[in-house]
Amino acid sequence: MVTWVLQNDSRDHRMAWNQAIIDRVEETGHEWYEIKIVPFERSVVGGDPVITGPVVAYGTTGIDTVVERCQWKPGVWRSPGFRDGDVCKALGDIYLNEDLMVVKAKDVPTVVAQKGWDPFFAKPNTDNKEFAGMIFDAERFPFFIEGLITNEWIDEDFEICVSSPREIDIEWRLVVVEGRVVTYSIYKQWQTVMASREIYDDVLDIAAEAITRHDPAPVYVIDVCQFGDGLKIIEYNGFNSAGLYACDVERIVDDINAYVDST
Numbered sequence: 001m002v003t004w005v006l007q008n009d010s011r012d013h014r015m016a017w018n019q020a021i022i023d024r025v026e027e028t029g030h031e032w033y034e035i036k037i038v039p040f041e042r043s044v045v046g047g048d049p050v051i052t053g054p055v056v057a058y059g060t061t062g063i064d065t066v067v068e069r070c071q072w073k074p075g076v077w078r079s080p081g082f083r084d085g086d087v088c089k090a091l092g093d094i095y096l097n098e099d100l101m102v103v104k105a106k107d108v109p110t111v112v113a114q115k116g117w118d119p120f121f122a123k124p125n126t127d128n129k130e131f132a133g134m135i136f137d138a139e140r141f142p143f144f145i146e147g148l149i150t151n152e153w154i155d156e157d158f159e160i161c162v163s164s165p166r167e168i169d170i171e172w173r174l175v176v177v178e179g180r181v182v183t184y185s186i187y188k189q190w191q192t193v194m195a196s197r198e199i200y201d202d203v204l205d206i207a208a209e210a211i212t213r214h215d216p217a218p219v220y221v222i223d224v225c226q227f228g229d230g231l232k233i234i235e236y237n238g239f240n241s242a243g244l245y246a247c248d249v250e251r252i253v254d255d256i257n258a259y260v261d262s263t
Helices: 012-027 063-070 084-094 105-115 141-150 201-213 249-262
Strands: 003-007 031-035 055-058 101-104 120-124 134-136 159-163 170-177 180-189 192-196 219-227 230-237
Touching (some): 003 012, 003 063, 012 031, 012 249, 055 063, 055 249, 084 159, 084 201, 084 230, 101 105, 105 120, 105 141, 170 201, 170 249, 180 201, 180 249, 201 219
Parallel strands (some): 003 031
Antiparallel strands (some): 120 134, 170 219
């Protein structure tokens, strides 16, 4: 029996994904528990629930702290292999930001100036979303990063991935369980969120190649994009805080439950 612990979140799309998970969990005779996490404190309103047996947690990255504190297993699936520096090395020519460099926060301005990248793309070399990956103006970036350091979100030696910017069209999210894609969704089309359960065979093919080259955890998500006339892998991320968009939630619950029950 698997218990799904779901983080209550005021955002409508998150609550819709939660409800879809709850519906399937109830249909299949498993259990669920909803928690509300106090921001920044990472405490649970009303106290940590006591749950025996296997747990799968789903919410924001803040749910990781609760999982660790409660010692739930498997809880969440995290891996150093989700870091973009590792993904870039493993995937090579099928990775979108193939020129990516991992540098310390304090060294970013110098590195991007040497490379002549202005603007440039930057994101944390973690799966914790200390800040959103985006295109930055080289002149303004030091002020942005100083704010994060001052507020102790990161320190000067925090690893940041930097690369030249890329213009991409359609973006897909694919959910991987035990080395195979179990469901997928378009999540953006031309920089606008337009979720749709559609995919090209070529997208599934490049995802399969990526999994062959780099399969860092039993459960995770891969993002693929249409780039020019071809396809590239954008990134790998942990499943437990990933948006599900138009993915088949029933299939996700069934396949993860089957995996957890078998371990």
